[in-house]
Amino acid sequence: MSRVAIFGAGAVGIRVARHLLAGGSAVHVDRVVLRDVDPERLSGALAVLDAAASEGRVEVELAPFPDRVDADVIVVATPRGTQLAAVRDALSGGIPVVLSGDGLAETVAVSRLADEAGERGVPVVLGAGFAPGLSGVLAAHARSWFDHVDEIHIAKAGAGGPACALVHHRALSRLSYDWRSGGWRRRPGGSGRELCWFPEPVGPMDCYRAALPDPVLLHHAFPEVERITARMAATRLDRLTAPLPMLSPTHVEGGVGAVRVEVRGRRGSTQDVRVLGVAERPAVAAAAVAATTVEWALDGRLRVRGMASLPEMVEPVAFLHTVADRGLVAEIFEGEHAVV
Amino acid sequence: MRMIRRAIAALAAAATMAAGLRMAGGAPVERQSGGWRPLEGPDLT
Numbered sequence: 001m002s003r004v005a006i007f008g009a010g011a012v013g014i015r016v017a018r019h020l021l022a023g024g025s026a027v028h029v030d031r032v033v034l035r036d037v038d039p040e041r042l043s044g045a046l047a048v049l050d051a052a053a054s055e056g057r058v059e060v061e062l063a064p065f066p067d068r069v070d071a072d073v074i075v076v077a078t079p080r081g082t083q084l085a086a087v088r089d090a091l092s093g094g095i096p097v098v099l100s101g102d103g104l105a106e107t108v109a110v111s112r113l114a115d116e117a118g119e120r121g122v123p124v125v126l127g128a129g130f131a132p133g134l135s136g137v138l139a140a141h142a143r144s145w146f147d148h149v150d151e152i153h154i155a156k157a158g159a160g161g162p163a164c165a166l167v168h169h170r171a172l173s174r175l176s177y178d179w180r181s182g183g184w185r186r187r188p189g190g191s192g193r194e195l196c197w198f199p200e201p202v203g204p205m206d207c208y209r210a211a212l213p214d215p216v217l218l219h220h221a222f223p224e225v226e227r228i229t230a231r232m233a234a235t236r237l238d239r240l241t242a243p244l245p246m247l248s249p250t251h252v253e254g255g256v257g258a259v260r261v262e263v264r265g266r267r268g269s270t271q272d273v274r275v276l277g278v279a280e281r282p283a284v285a286a287a288a289v290a291a292t293t294v295e296w297a298l299d300g301r302l303r304v305r306g307m308a309s310l311p312e313m314v315e316p317v318a319f320l321h322t323v324a325d326r327g328l329v330a331e332i333f334e335g336e337h338a339v340v
Numbered sequence: 341m342r343m344i345r346r347a348i349a350a351l352a353a354a355a356t357m358a359a360g361l362r363m364a365g366g367a368p369v370e371r372q373s374g375g376w377r378p379l380e381g382p383d384l385t
Contacts, residue, residue: 141384199376200376236362236363237363276379277376317382317383317384320379320384321384329378329379330378330379330384331376331377331378331379332376332377332378332379333374333375333376334374334375334376334377335373335374335375
């Protein structure tokens with residue numbers, strides 16, 4: 001009997017629960033435990049998961065939470081500032097963790113628990129969302145086209161729920177970290193404008209440096225790559241207001257977003273480039289990726305019994321096929337202006 | 341004095357127009373060639 005605990009019943013958490021309870025995959029999840037500090041969110045989740053809840057397959061836990069979690073896998077989809085403690089608690093119980101966070105500082109803080117995860121032999125998947133997450137798997141897949149990869153450039157557009165929007169807002173005013181020629185380059189967020197063509201319907205958008213965790217996770221996965229950067233789509237108003245607190249409440253959920261992964265390298269004696277991408281609402285995509293990762297964890301298919309990023313944990317082609325069944329179709333850009 | 345006032349007014353008008361144009365941006369850039377297609381097949385190529 002498999003049991004999955006989901007911390008955070010927001011835009012991502014509820015959808016992860018829905019995927020896991022829907023069935024149709026090789027791995028059956030019997031019960032889902034949803035934890036949140038907001039009773040309204042939990043009652044909304046119960047309404048969404050009505051059929052499974054009426055069968056007794058959904059439990060909800062409102063703060064204050066019990067000390068121990070009875071689960072086979074824990075999904076951490078909570079707002080920034082709460083993820084480190086959640087991962088630490090899960091590790092102390094020896095329970096595998098799937099973390100869908102996209103904040104740089106918190107991802108780095110969680111990565112410091114890598115030794116403990118390795119010693120305990122507990123899989124902890126960092127960045128199991130849209131970006132980081134699917135972006136890294138696309139990079140791993142694109143890498144198979146090359147004999148040697150020189151550069152990986154990630155761009156993303158759009159935000160999931162309000163917590164994700166807040167992380168994006170702050171990221172534009174923080175330092176970004178790019179990996180270049182054996183060292184980290186710190187650059188101001190909001191700088192380095194680059195026009196990136198995302199899959200339709202998102203299309204071309206100006207992207208800027210931001211405090212994103214993708215380069216950190218990708219460098220861990222692909223230490224031989226000489227240059228790794230990440231950019232985020234933003235408007236001029238986003239950049240102008242980034243240093244200020246968010247003055248107006250965010251939407252419940254953003255619209256369609258996208259990730260774009262550009263991989264440059266050598267094949268034989270020629271230089272080549274591959275551009276892969278996916279367009280979807282970020283929370284929908286993050287939930288599909290996280291749910292698939294949970295199923296792989298339950299099935300014992302994760303490749304590392306310790307802490308690692310998603311592209312290190314999964315076989316890319318099989319993973320992309322699985323998420324495609326959930327509506328996340330990877331695309332490739334072909335044409336003279338593949339690199340803009 | 342009148343000249344200074346006119347110069348300041350002209351500068352303010354120019355700055356306002358520039359800020360407006362900067363915030364509004366131009367027309368989106370149209371793609372010139374190429375496009376996205378789904379990855380297909382067992383190897384997703």
